[in-house]
Amino acid sequence: MAAQDADIFDDMRHRLITGEFGYGTKLRAEKLRQDYNCSASTVREVLFRLSTVGLVDFQEQRGFRSPYQSVERQHELTHMRILLETEGACLSIRLGGVEWESRLTAAHHKLSHIETRVRSSGDLIPLLGLWSRAEQEFHETLIDACGSGLLKRTHVVIYEQFRQQLVSAETNYGYFPENIREHQAILDAALQRNEDLMRVCVNDHLARNLTRPLPRKSYPDAFGKSSAI
Amino acid sequence: MAAQDADIFDDMRHRLITGEFGYGTKLRAEKLRQDYNCSASTVREVLFRLSTVGLVDFQEQRGFRSPYQSVERQHELTHMRILLETEGACLSIRLGGVEWESRLTAAHHKLSHIETRVRSSGDLIPLLGLWSRAEQEFHETLIDACGSGLLKRTHVVIYEQFRQQLVSAETNYGYFPENIREHQAILDAALQRNEDLMRVCVNDHLARNLTRPLPRKSYPDAFGKSSAI
DNA sequence: TTTTCTTTGATTTTCGAAATTTTGGGCGTA
DNA sequence: TACGCCCAAAATTTCGAAAATCAAAGAAAA
Numbered sequence: 001m002a003a004q005d006a007d008i009f010d011d012m013r014h015r016l017i018t019g020e021f022g023y024g025t026k027l028r029a030e031k032l033r034q035d036y037n038c039s040a041s042t043v044r045e046v047l048f049r050l051s052t053v054g055l056v057d058f059q060e061q062r063g064f065r066s067p068y069q070s071v072e073r074q075h076e077l078t079h080m081r082i083l084l085e086t087e088g089a090c091l092s093i094r095l096g097g098v099e100w101e102s103r104l105t106a107a108h109h110k111l112s113h114i115e116t117r118v119r120s121s122g123d124l125i126p127l128l129g130l131w132s133r134a135e136q137e138f139h140e141t142l143i144d145a146c147g148s149g150l151l152k153r154t155h156v157v158i159y160e161q162f163r164q165q166l167v168s169a170e171t172n173y174g175y176f177p178e179n180i181r182e183h184q185a186i187l188d189a190a191l192q193r194n195e196d197l198m199r200v201c202v203n204d205h206l207a208r209n210l211t212r213p214l215p216r217k218s219y220p221d222a223f224g225k226s227s228a229i
Numbered sequence: 230m231a232a233q234d235a236d237i238f239d240d241m242r243h244r245l246i247t248g249e250f251g252y253g254t255k256l257r258a259e260k261l262r263q264d265y266n267c268s269a270s271t272v273r274e275v276l277f278r279l280s281t282v283g284l285v286d287f288q289e290q291r292g293f294r295s296p297y298q299s300v301e302r303q304h305e306l307t308h309m310r311i312l313l314e315t316e317g318a319c320l321s322i323r324l325g326g327v328e329w330e331s332r333l334t335a336a337h338h339k340l341s342h343i344e345t346r347v348r349s350s351g352d353l354i355p356l357l358g359l360w361s362r363a364e365q366e367f368h369e370t371l372i373d374a375c376g377s378g379l380l381k382r383t384h385v386v387i388y389e390q391f392r393q394q395l396v397s398a399e400t401n402y403g404y405f406p407e408n409i410r411e412h413q414a415i416l417d418a419a420l421q422r423n424e425d426l427m428r429v430c431v432n433d434h435l436a437r438n439l440t441r442p443l444p445r446k447s448y449p450d451a452f453g454k455s456s457a458i
Numbered sequence: 459t460t461t462t463c464t465t466t467g468a469t470t471t472t473c474g475a476a477a478t479t480t481t482g483g484g485c486g487t488a
Numbered sequence: 489t490a491c492g493c494c495c496a497a498a499a500t501t502t503c504g505a506a507a508a509t510c511a512a513a514g515a516a517a518a
Contacts, residue, residue, distance in 0.1 A: 004471090004472085005289070005471075005472090006289060026499095028499080029499075029500075030498095030499080038472075038473085039472060039473045039474065040473085040474080040500090040501095041270060041471090041472065041473070041474090041501095041502095042471085042472060042473080044274070044500085044501085045273075045274075045277065045471090045472090048274065048277045048278060048281070049277060051281065052277075052280065052281040060234070060235060060500095060501095061478095061479060061480065061499095061500065061501080062479095062480070062481095062499090062500080063499070063500065073379075075377075076377045076378065076379040076380070077379065079377055079379075079380070080377070080379055080380060080383070083312065083313075083316055083380075084312075087312055091444060094444045095444055147444070148304075148305045148308055148309070149305065150302075150305040150306065150308075150309055150387075151305070151308070151309060151312075154309070154383065158379075233501090233502085234501075234502085257469085258469080258470075259468095259469080267502075267503085268502060268503045268504065269470090269471095269503085269504080269505095270471095270472095270501090270502065270503070270504090271501085271502060271503080273470085273471085274501090274502090289470095290469090290470065290471085290508095290509065290510065291469090291470080291510075292469070292470065
């Protein structure tokens, strides 16, 4: 029975990302110990490792919780995704070769196929898991040739927290036609190797998750102070 | 005897950041257990938490190590710092008020004071710890008004790993005059609320840690393919 | 000599219980 | 009723040892 710890870790991560636990729910060690038939320390260890990647909140002497959901958090995660994905995608354009292009095209094809099925059936729910993974694959491939493992790891961490925050499939489904168009636009920008266009596309695609706009750029006025805000 | 765990965590973090353990050194649980007079599980837990913030590498079944040093790693950390600090600083310019300006000025003053002392004594070593902390304080204040806790937390994580990688105080000292000038330039850009200038200043300040330039922007040529590389 | 297998010692992982700390309720007092 | 205090239950943290796994050295085979 190898790597029991790793199995529990993966399973817990899946349960957390799919939102099985409510937001802010306390993760009781005893309960999980029974779920996995292991000791309390093992559970504790796994939860620590999950807090490593932001999927679990840890507070000294008061245990572990599934993170709270808030507009702030969603906002910050989106902002970070925009920052990392635009940078990663532009670097990929600079550094990636035909091999990267082909992998991105493949990922888009798979995603596109699922999106078409969803649109024709009119129901996202049964394909939600499939679609979710395909979208993640597409976005990860987008930045895959950026040349920085650190950037990619950081992005995964943010992406999974982002995914965890999305509750209702319905909300998401409302934007499905836009989604399809935007993914296509991103692919096109990549194949055209147009960085400025890429920035715009990624921004447009992600900014939909913002309930209020990101702060606009300010320009110094006569006094050298900000004129915005 | 409250919060023993937290104390061990802080102490270990300090030891790691100051480079007490060599790069890639195995962190033996037994040794640390004796250092802190605690049990193996406590050590294990602390090491897990330190791997949370990238100060320790963890590999299943083969324990914990102080991270290896490599040009790649230094490069990636620098790149990430540039990305996060330029974004954070520009957002602070947009969102921060006079209160932020004054805190940044204060942090700069403290740092500047130490730097002057270093330059007049001609020896960085005795003030290294002090200077190190003052520089961190300055850089953290720079992005402090950015409005995103996530961005700030991510920055700390990157910054500490970056600090851990810097070995020789000598190498650093070679650039001391530049450092002083650059910190001043960053402060000026902040007070002028000039975002474009800020980007340039932060870039110049950090890019010195790169042994080779970051990939330059590519422009689509007639075939829509990259012309750089 | 080189390769592969096996044994042994060291390290990591897991366990269940004891010690510590927090949480929540009940009680008395203002 | 509101407030503070104390106690009991529940949860978290720490412990030391047992179980599982890995790594190095030596023996056997090619």
